[in-house]
Amino acid sequence: xxxxxxxxxxxxxxxxxxxxLDVLCVFLGSEKxxxxxxxxxxxxxxxxxxxxxxxxxxxxxxxxLEKFCNATGTAIYTLNRHKPDCNGKSHFKCKDCETVVSLxxxxxxxLQLLGNNKMETMNLLIEGTxxxxxxxxxxxx
Amino acid sequence: xxxxxxxxxxxxxxxxxxxxLDVLCVFLGSEKxxxxxxxxxxxxxxxxxxxxxxxxxxxxxxxxLEKFCNATGTAIYTLNRHKPDCNGKSHFKCKDCETVVSLxxxxxxxLQLLGNNKMETMNLLIEGTxxxxxxxxxxxx
DNA sequence: TTGCTTAATGCAATTTGGTTGCAAATATAC
DNA sequence: GTATATTTGCAACCAAATTGCATTAAGCAA
Numbered sequence: 150x151x152x153x154x155x156x157x158x159x160x161x162x163x164x165x166x167x168x169x170l171d172v173l174c175v176f177l178g179s180e181k182x183x184x185x186x187x188x189x190x191x192x193x194x195x196x197x198x199x200x201x202x203x204x205x206x207x208x209x210x211x212x213x214l215e216k217f218c219n220a221t222g223t224a225i226y227t228l229n230r231h232k233p234d235c236n237g238k239s240h241f242k243c244k245d246c247e248t249v250v251s252l253x254x255x256x257x258x259x260l261q262l263l264g265n266n267k268m269e270t271m272n273l274l275i276e277g278t279x280x281x282x283x284x285x286x287x288x289x290x
Numbered sequence: 291x292x293x294x295x296x297x298x299x300x301x302x303x304x305x306x307x308x309x310x311l312d313v314l315c316v317f318l319g320s321e322k323x324x325x326x327x328x329x330x331x332x333x334x335x336x337x338x339x340x341x342x343x344x345x346x347x348x349x350x351x352x353x354x355l356e357k358f359c360n361a362t363g364t365a366i367y368t369l370n371r372h373k374p375d376c377n378g379k380s381h382f383k384c385k386d387c388e389t390v391v392s393l394x395x396x397x398x399x400x401l402q403l404l405g406n407n408k409m410e411t412m413n414l415l416i417e418g419t420x421x422x423x424x425x426x427x428x429x430x431x
Numbered sequence: 432t433t434g435c436t437t438a439a440t441g442c443a444a445t446t447t448g449g450t451t452g453c454a455a456a457t458a459t460a461c
Numbered sequence: 462g463t464a465t466a467t468t469t470g471c472a473a474c475c476a477a478a479t480t481g482c483a484t485t486a487a488g489c490a491a
Contacts, residue, residue: 164487166439185477197441202478204439220411222363222448223477241407252403259397265421266382266391272361273414280406305458307468326448338470343449345468363477364448433491440485447478456469461462 150177161211168196172204176214182227182242182249215240215251217272225249238271243279291318302352309337313345317355323368323383323390356381356392358413366390379412384420 154173158165171192175183188201205226208214214226215237227249229237239252252273260268295314299306312333316324329342346367349355355367356378368390370378380393393414401409 164438166487168440198477199442199479200440206479218359218361218363220359220413222359222365224363241404241409243407244410250407253400256397256400259394259400262394263382263416263418265424266384267418267420267424268382268416269385269418270361271414271416273412275404275409275412277404277408277410279408283406283408305467307458309469339448340450340471341469347450435490436488438485438487440483442482442484443480444482445478445480448476450475451473453471454469455471456467458467459465461464 150174153177157213161213163207163211168200169204169207171196172201173208173213176208176226176228180228180249181247182225182240184223184225186223212237217274219274220276236271239273239275241275241277241279243282244276245278245282245285248279248281291315294318298354302354304348304352309341310345310348312337313342314349314354317349317367317369321369321390322388323366323381325364325366327364358415360415361417368392380414382416382418382420384423385417386419386423386426389420389422 151170151174154170154177155165157173158169163169172188175188175191185198185202185205188196188205189198192201205214205216205224209216209226212229215229216224216226217238217240218224219242225242227240230251232251232253234253235251236254237251239254240249241252242249252275255271255273292311292315295311295318296306298314299310304310313329316329316332326339326343326346329337329346330339333342346355346357350357350367353370356370357365357367358379358381359365360383366383368381371392373392373394375394376392377395378392380395381390382393383390393416396412396414
């Protein structure tokens with residue numbers, strides 16, 4: 150995984166630093182989404198918040214991470230898996246296990262409802278309970 | 291408009307206060323969306339931020355305003371126009387004139403892509419340029 | 432390998448947006 | 462008009478994001 154991270158950094162012309170490797174490995178090793186606060190907790194002593202923040206920012210700018218915000222307005226980051234037909238702007242996030250999956254782009258029939266209003270950016274977040282977590286918690290059925 | 295505001299307040303069992311009337315009239319008199327900061331600027335001397343905040347909160351709870359958040363996570367409020375098939379969670383916002391329109395619910399075919407993942411909440415914001423503003427600014431064509 | 436140059440980091444401080452406790456002011460019911 | 466409960470303004474606080482700057486470290490070239 151370190152290998153994968155190193156390659157990604159090189160491909161993007163970024164210096165290989167411990168901070169960047171650590172942060173990237175968190176994402177490479179999980180399907181979850183993380184906030185800056187999550188990373189602060191993981192690396193409380195090892196890395197400063199501002200450095201973690203700057204790494205996330207850099208990764209987002211390079212298209213390595215996707216970024217969106219939850220209902221309370223906190224920024225959430227997740228690995229960009231470059232799924233075809235996914236623009237990285239539509240996600241489903243499980244409130245229980247925090248797993249995030251990218252959703253396909255909105256159907257053109259829906260976007261036609263915009264009429265002559267021109268779309269430039271969009272952001273869709275659907276939150277709920279994923280299949281796994283529903284099965285784990287029978288009381289929620 | 292004051293009349294309309296007064297009626298709305300009474301219908302919702304809310305006391306008629308200057309703060310509430312002022313805030314509600316901002317929304318009744320416009321198709322735009324406003325943040326707390328916007329209202330602070332409008333009423334800088336007349337009303338305190340906390341009172342504006344509480345009015346917005348109350349209106350949202352009563353279903354008079356819709357609330358969602360923009361790309362940077364700031365809460366945005368707009369009048370709930372009770373359009374059929376609109377759940378108040380999908381919006382188009384013009385980056386230029388700030389006009390907001392509610393969009394219909396996502397099509398069921400799209401939601402079926404969630405599979406057995408169960409949706410509980412959602413938030414869709416599409417930003418761009420509305421028809422009017424495109425015509426006003428020919429250089430963007 | 433060493434030194435050089437530029438970029439990244441840690442720390443402290445700041446900004447922004449949201450939120451609360453409490454005393455004073457005010458709307459409504461009587 | 463008066464009593465009562467609600468709302469308001471103020472100040473303070475909180476959470477998340479962001480920045481300036483001195484220090485440190487990465488990577489290139491000699």
